[in-house]
Amino acid sequence: MPQRAAAQARPAAPLKPGTELKPAKRPVKSPRLADNSAPIAFALVKGAPDSCGPGCDSWIAAEGKIDGGAAARLRKFIKQIGDRKLPIYFNSPGGNLEQALAMGNLLREKKAVVRVGRTTLRECGFEPQEGEACTRLKQAGRELHGEVWTRGAICNSACPYIILGAPNRELAPDVTLAVHSPRVILNFTGGVPTREMRAQAMQRAMERSDKMVLDYITRLGADPTLLTVARSVPFEGMRILTREEIARFALDRRERVESPWMFEAASRGIAYKTVLNRKDGEASFRTTRLQLVCFDQDRFELDVERKAGTGATLAMVSGDLRLNFLSPPRRAGDLERWGLFLNGSQMKALASLPGAGLSDAPPNTVSPGVSTFPVGNDGLQNALKKLMESCPPSKAVVYPSGLPVPWTQSSSPQASAR
Template sequence: MFRPVQQEKPPTQAKPAALAKPAIRPAQPSPRIGDGFAPIAFALVKGPADACGPGCDSWIAAEGKIDGSAAARFRKFMKQIGDRKLPIYFNSPGGNLEQALAIGTMLRERKAAVRVGRTTLRECGFEPQEGDVCTRLKLSARELHGEVWTRGAMCNSACPYIILGGTTREVGPDATLAVHSPRVILNFTGGVPTREMRAQALQQAMARSDRMVLDHLIKLGADPALLTAARSVPFESMRVLTREEIVRFAIDRRDRVESPWMFEAANRGIAYKTILARKDGETSFGTTRFQLVCFDQNRFELDVERNAPSGSGRASLAIVGGDLRLNFLSPPRRSGGRETWGVFLDGGQVRALASTRTAELTDGPSNLARPDGAPFPVASEGLQSALKMLTDTCPPAKAATQPVIAPVPWQQVPWPQASAR
C-alpha cells in the first residue's frame, strides 16, 4: 500500500527520480490483536517478595504497542533508573520494526535480563490496565506496585526481535510469541506512481526490511530461520511459535521451563502452574499442568494434566515431597492423548506440600509397591502465597462428611490457545 502526498494541482505521472525513500513500518499489529493497546510505556514496578523470581521484588514493565518514538522513550527511561539491574517484562502486540530493533540493541548493550510477562498495577484500581488512567501512571516515572503474570502475556510481531537483545531471555511456558511478515507503507512524491514503480519500490523496501532483521539476528546470535518463519506468514495473519521453535531460533534455549504457582480468581479460586520439558535426545516438549482447588478450608483437590505416557502398564502416579506422599486416584481421565490425575488433600497435607521446596511426580506399574518411573521435579515456588489467597476464597471447614468423589472440572481458567488472535 502507499500513501500519496497531497497535491494542490492535478497529479502528473511521477518520474523514477522523484520516488522518495520508502518508509518501512513493518509489523504494526492487526486490529484483532492491537485493539486496546496504548503506545508502549515503561514503568518501574515493585511487588511482593520473590514476585519476579527468588530474591527479586522489582522489575521494569514494558506494556503496549511499539510506536515510532518507543526507542527514545526507552532510552530516557533507562537513564532515569541508572545502573539498577532489573529484569524487563514485555507484553506487546508488536509495532514499528525499526524501533524494536533499536530497543533490542540497547538491551544488549546493558546486558539486560528480558522476559515476557504482563504486569497488573495496584494503583490502577478498577481502571482497565490498558486504559488511559493506567497509561498515564506508567508514564509518570514514579515507582508503582503490582504483580507480574506470564499466563496470557504476548510478545508478537516485532516484539520477539526486542527479546533477542537480552543476554538472559526467558519466555514462560504459558506466554505467547508470534511473528508475521512486515507491512510496508510507501510514500511517493512528485505525482502518482505507475504500477511498475509501486512494485519496484515495495520490493526494495521489503529487501531493506529483511536486511535489517537479518543483521540484527546475526549480531545477537539468533537463528536467521526466525526471519524465514516470519516471512512465511502474511501481515494479516500470525504464526504462533512453538516451544521447539523458540528454542531452535535461540529466543529461549532452555529445555525445561516452569512457571511459579499463581492464584487466579475465575468462576472459583484456583492455583495453577505449567511446566514444559523435554528429555535429553528428545525433540518435542511435553506439557504438564497443575491446578489446585478447594471445597472448603480443609478440603482440596490437586489435578495434574499431562501427555499420556507411551506404552501400557503404568497405572499409578504419586507426588512426593519431604515426608509427604500422595497417591493419585487411578485410573486417570484420558482424552486426545492427554491424561488427568486427581488426588484429595486436607489442609495439613496441602500446607506440607507448599513448605517443600521441590516435590516429585513419580509413576510406575500398578503391580509394584514402589514407583519405577524417573522422578519429575515440581518446584513449589509461589505455592505458599497462592495457597493463602486460595484459602481466603474458600468457605470455612465443615465437620467430617463423606469424601467428595466427583472430580472438579478441569480448566476453570482458560489456557492459552494456539492462536494469537
C-alpha cells in the same frame, strides 16, 4: 489486590501455537491488542516478595505498541533507574521494526534479563488495565505496585526481535509469541507514482527490511529461519511460534521451563502452574499442567494433566511425604488427568517444602532407579494464601452416627476427581 480487581485481570484462554491467525470479517477476541494501543510505556513496579522470581520483588513493565520513539524512551528510562538490575517484562502487539531492533541492541548492551508478562497495577483500582487512566499511570515515571502474569501475555510482530537482542531471555511456558511479514508504508513526493513504480519501491523496501533483520539475527548467532517463518505470513495474519521454534530460534533455549504457581480469581479461585520439558534427543516438548482448587478451607483437590501412558500410578513425593493420586486417571484423547484430595494440613505441609516430585513408582516399591519428575513450589505459599481467602469456611463431615469424620482420601467424594 482486591478480588474484583484481580478478576478483571483474568488471563485470556491459551492459544494453540504453530497456526496462522487471520483477520476475521467481524470483531473477535484475539491475542493481538487493538491497533490503537497506546505507545509502549515503561514503568518501575514493586510486588510481593518473590513475585518475579526467588529474591525478586521489582521489575520493569514494558507495555504497549512499539512506536517511533520507543527506543529513545527505553534508553532514558534505563538511565533514570540507574544501576538496578531488574528484569523487563514485555507485553506488546508489536509495531515499528527499526525501533524494535534498536531496543534489542540496547538491552544487549545493558545485559538485561527480558521476559514476557502482563503487569496489573494496584493503583489502577477498578479501572481497566488498558484504559486511559491506567495508561497515564504507567507513563508517569514513578514507582508503582502490582503483580505480573504470564498466562495471556503476548509479544507479537516486531516484539520477538527485542527479546532476541537481550543476552538473558526467559519465556514462561504459557506466553504467546507470534510473527508476520512487516508492513511497508511508502511515501512519494513530486507526483503520483505509477503502479510499476510502486511495485519497484515496495520490493526495494522489503529487501532493505529483510537485510536489516537478517543482519541483526546473524550477528546474534540465532537461526535465520525465524525471518523465513515471519515472511511466510502476510502482515494481516500472525504465526504463533511453537515451543520447539522458540528454542530453535534461540528466543529461549532452555530444555525445561517451569512457571511459578499463580492464583487466578475467576468464578472459582484456582492456583495453577505449567512445566515444559524436553529430554536429550527428543524433538518435542512435553507439557505437564497442575491445578489446585478448594471445596472449603480444609479440603483441596490437586489435578495433574500430562500425556497419557506415562505410568500406571502417580504420587506426589518429597522426603517422607507421599500423596497418592486416585487411579485410574481420567483420559481425553492423548491426555490423562490425575486427581488427588488433600486436607488443610497436607496442603500446608506441601506448600512449606521447596519442591516435590511426581513419581510413577507403585506404593511400597523399593526401586532406586525410578526417577521422579521435579515440580518446584515457587509461589505456592502465596497462591495458597489467596486461594484459602477465596474459599468458604471449612465444614465438618457428619455421618449418621453424629460423629464428625476428618477429611481423608477414603472419605473424599470420588466423583470430584474423576
